Amino acid sequence: MLAAVIPVKNEAAVIQKVLRRVLSLPVDLVIPVLNGCTDASREKVAELHERRIKPLFFHQALGIDVPRAVGARQACRAGARAVLFVDGDMSGDLDALLSRLAEAVTGGRADLALTDCYPPEAAAGLSELASHLLAVRLSLNRELGLAGVLGSSSPSHGPHAVSRTFLERVPLRELAVPPAALALAAREGLTVRVAAAAPHSRLGSPWRDAVHSRLIAETIIGDCLEALCVYEGRPRSRAKDGHLFMGYHPARRFDLLDRFLAAGQAVLPPEHRPDE
Incomplete structure (x- = not known):
């Protein structure tokens, strides 16, 4: 079984286009994770009436x-043997x-397949x-022995996409800090x-504005610093040369993630349950 996971936050304008593109692939399950949406994203997903789409809804942004x-x-x-990740705003061809x-x-050619x-x-x-x-990013990959x-x-x-082996050997929580997941896959x-x-433009x-670009960069730089600590078995740190690289990291709701990872589907609050 191939599943696709699509993070969605206020993507009503493009989410149907993204979903149709994913549904054109031989996927068995599509999981839009709608979190903190205040627009019509939920309604747009429901309008497709596609049995393979099983959304998860979170009132709060994750x-x-x-x-x-x-x-x-x-x-x-659900028994997926591989998972494809596509952001809900990636409406390109x-x-x-x-x-x-x-x-x-x-x-079977990769456990973690990336896009350049x-x-x-x-x-x-x-x-x-x-x-x-x-x-x-290159420096981290060099430390991981993967730069080449x-x-x-x-x-x-x-x-990007991951195999079942990846999902079984890399803690799922680490997917919330992607470079850390990469580091553990290497280890x-x-x-x-x-x-x-594909160039980013495609x-x-x-x-996004300059403020967002700076915050994203700080997030990923901090993630890379944290990932190297994980790889080397050191306490996690997002600091370098006296600067703490946080970016959007404080907004990551690890509390909600941990509850979800620990809970069985049957005991999740109603707003977290996938639609049937």
């Missing part, structure tokens, strides 16, 4: 990346890219902030590779 961990847990409960990711994990969002043709003209972030395979690619950026000796490439994600 924070960046946490919905992936939630969706992965639900996919595992990604059919071939998503197929390559899914085929890499279902075909900065292939050579997209690497020129990057901002100073983007260039610094890529350097941090991944370059600066990261599960923090772009669609476990799992097969990690780039299975697809993902179809909406333009």
Whole structure:
């Protein structure tokens, strides 16, 4: 069984397009994780009347990346052998890219299949902030012994897919800090590779302002610092050179995630249960 997990927060304008693209793949289960939505996202999902779509609803926003961990847990409960992750705002023409990711994990060629969002043709003209972030990601991958395979690619950026082996050997909670999950996959000796490439501009994600870009960069830099600690078996830290890289990290609702991971589906509060 191949499942797709789609984090959704106020994506009413594009969520049907994203879902239709995912449904065109040979997926058995699609799990939109609607969290903190205040628009018509829930109604737009329901309008598709597709039996493969089993949404999860959270009244509160879960924070960046946490919905992936939630969706992965639900996919595992359903018996998924592989999981594809696609953000609910990625409305670009990604059919071939998503197929390559899914085929890499279902075909046994990868336990973690990533998208290279900065292939050579997209690497020129990057901002100073983007260039610094890529350097941090590359540095982590080098420490993990994966730079030659991944370059600066990261599960923090772009669609990606994981195998059942990955889900069984990497704690699902770590999916909420993607570089940490990558580090643990490397430490476990799992097969990690780039299975697809697409410039960031092709993902179809909406333009964000400079404040958001800075916060995202700080989040991922902090995640990479934390990931290296995990890999080396040291206490987690998001600090370097006297600076604490937090970004959006404080908004990650690990409390809600831990409750969800610990609970059986039958005892979840009604707003957390998947629609039947």
